[in-house]
Amino acid sequence: MTIEPVALTAALIRCPSVTPADGGAIPMLQKTLENSGFTCNRPDRSGILNLHARFGTSGPVFGFNGHTDVVPTGEGWSDDPFSATLRDGKIWGRGAADMKSGVAAFVAAATDFVDENKAFDGSIVLMITGDEEADATDGTVAILDWMREAGETVDACLVGEPTCPEKMGDMMKIGRRGSLTIYLTAEGVQGHSAYPHRAKNPLPPLLSLLNRLANWELDTGTDHFDPSTLAINTVDVGNPATNVIPERATATVNIRFNDTHSGAALIETIRGWMDETAKGTGVTLSMKTKISGESFITEPGPLSDAVAAAVEAETGVKPELSTTGGTSDARFMRAICPVVEFGLVGKTLHKVDEHVEVADIETLTRIYRRILESWFEQQKPA
Numbered sequence: 396m397t398i399e400p401v402a403l404t405a406a407l408i409r410c411p412s413v414t415p416a417d418g419g420a421i422p423m424l425q426k427t428l429e430n431s432g433f434t435c436n437r438p439d440r441s442g443i444l445n446l447h448a449r450f451g452t453s454g455p456v457f458g459f460n461g462h463t464d465v466v467p468t469g470e471g472w473s474d475d476p477f478s479a480t481l482r483d484g485k486i487w488g489r490g491a492a493d494m495k496s497g498v499a500a501f502v503a504a505a506t507d508f509v510d511e512n513k514a515f516d517g518s519i520v521l522m523i524t525g526d527e528e529a530d531a532t533d534g535t536v537a538i539l540d541w542m543r544e545a546g547e548t549v550d551a552c553l554v555g556e557p558t559c560p561e562k563m564g565d566m567m568k569i570g571r572r573g574s575l576t577i578y579l580t581a582e583g584v585q586g587h588s589a590y591p592h593r594a595k596n597p598l599p600p601l602l603s604l605l606n607r608l609a610n611w612e613l614d615t616g617t618d619h620f621d622p623s624t625l626a627i628n629t630v631d632v633g634n635p636a637t638n639v640i641p642e643r644a645t646a647t648v649n650i651r652f653n654d655t656h657s658g659a660a661l662i663e664t665i666r667g668w669m670d671e672t673a674k675g676t677g678v679t680l681s682m683k684t685k686i687s688g689e690s691f692i693t694e695p696g697p698l699s700d701a702v703a704a705a706v707e708a709e710t711g712v713k714p715e716l717s718t719t720g721g722t723s724d725a726r727f728m729r730a731i732c733p734v735v736e737f738g739l740v741g742k743t744l745h746k747v748d749e750h751v752e753v754a755d756i757e758t759l760t761r762i763y764r765r766i767l768e769s770w771f772e773q774q775k776p777a
Contacts (some may be wrong), residue, residue, distance in 0.1 A: 404499040405481070407499060415469070416464075416465070421463060424448075424463070425437070427690060428446075431506040435520070443533040446522070446524075451509075456518045457552075457771065461497050462526075465490040474488075485752055493744035496759070499756065504761075505519050505521060559741065564711075567737040568777045571618070571691060572623070575686050579682050581673075587731060590635065596641075614657070620692075621718075623650065623656060627647075627648050628649055666682065691725075704765075
């Protein structure tokens with residue numbers, strides 16, 4: 396069964412799948428893949444729709460991972476954001492870049508490959524979730540939980556996120572920085588500004604700690620990562636009065652860290668500084684933390700070589716091996732297998748009038764097909 400990736404991209408865009416809604420995307424993909432001979436399971440959880448689709452019963456197993464959920468549309472679109480308008484050689488709509496086109500491309504590539512290679516040695520698994528743009532607790536994580544219980548695995552995985560910053564083929568991801576958010580709270584005693592000795596102002600200790608964090612050089616980078624970064628995102632007091640010392644103040648800090656650090660080690664350091672800062676002030680400093688993902692790296696090797704060779708063969712561009720950007724579901728896949736990311740140009744992702752080149756979707760499909768051919772060829776006994 397031949398699947399046209401641009402038509403499938405358009406059909407997916409027309410599904411209004413703003414997280415946590417599905418809009419019909421996952422059931423449509425399930426039907427499409429079942430019609431192509433894939434065995435489908437639905438590891439749905441907490442109202443999130445997920446799809447695990449497998450062709451083949453033996454190893455080795457190559458996996459694709461992606462998501463159909465999208466961020467809210469915002470205002471000011473030239474066309475209905477779920478119309479999948481075709482204009483000027485581009486397809487427009489929410490999710491065009493991130494990442495319904497990537498899902499359509501690997502579905503088309505995988506179904507085309509198995510249609511022409513029904514007796515190939517191995518299996519292909521597609522893992523598609525509706526929970527990547529939100530908390531990502533019931534999407535790929537739920538699929539992996541189900542796989543573990545079902546005895547399913549994959550030996551290598553490609554995540555189809557948009558990775559190219561400027562032109563098709565210029566970048567692939569072989570790792571990601573970790574992300575740690577620190578929620579700080581300082582609690583003192585409210586009082587009159589004219590009598591500060593009768594109050595315990597929470598702001599000086601909090602600001603002292605924030606100043607220390609702001610001037611912290613976490614590292615100078617590693618072989619595959621730029622230096623880690625720390626950003627103070629907000630400081631909140633909620634005090635409209637000029638003659639009142641507040642009782643409470645909060646702040647939020649986000650750290651994007653490389654493989655020099657672990658989330659736990661960073662938390663331990665900051666907690667020590669927090670306790671040191673609060674000592675003797677009469678102000679209580681406390682913190683809550685959220686690790687969205689640890690830093691990881693897939694060392695250059697057979698998987699990245701197969702991806703890079705396929706990209707260069709189809710685009711004439713040798714992709715840069717990068718670890719830049721935010722988090723993705725690759726942070727979950729890396730727990731079970733080597734993982735890389737490659738997809739379309741992401742200039743317009745999450746923006747109003749999101750769009751991608753139609754020709755790039757077709758090129759991406761050919762790249763994914765080449766990757767399958769190359770990777771399974773690599774796995775054959777010498």
